[in-house]
Amino acid sequence: MTAVQCVTCGQQGEAITDPIFMGKLEAEIKAKVCKNCWKKWExxxxxxxxxxxxxxxxxxxxxxxxxxxxxxLKLGEPVDTSKLDQNYRPPQ
Incomplete structure (x- = not known):
């Protein structure tokens, strides 16, 4: 098992070994995010x-x-997630 120091959870975790089809971001994600946190993101x-x-x-x-x-995944600047917290529904 290859380990990675995860920036998301702050712990040492199993590295992502499967392809995640993220283009240019794939190398950065695999180097900085553990498999467990990636599954949470999915x-x-x-x-x-x-x-x-x-x-x-x-x-x-x-x-x-x-x-x-x-x-x-804590790979960039924070964004507003309040819409997710409030079960936001966009106007129709």
Whole structure:
């Protein structure tokens, strides 16, 4: 088992070995995030997509999910997640 010092949980954890299909970000994620925290993000990603009603077919939707991912994994600047906390529904 390869270990990584995770920036998300702050502990030593198992490294991600499976492909995660994140393009340029993949190397950074694999070097800084443990497998456990990545699995937590995968569950959170579904919630982000549903709560924000993200259209992944649009670049803006993909960027929103990427920003949320970087914030969740502590790889970038924090973003406003209050919409997730309040079960936000966008105006229709």
């Amino acid at each position: 569950s959170m990603r579904v919630m982000v997509i549903n709560e924000y009603q993200v259209n992944l077919g649009e670049e803006s939707g993909r960027e929103l999910v990427k920003k949320q991912m970087r914030a969740f």
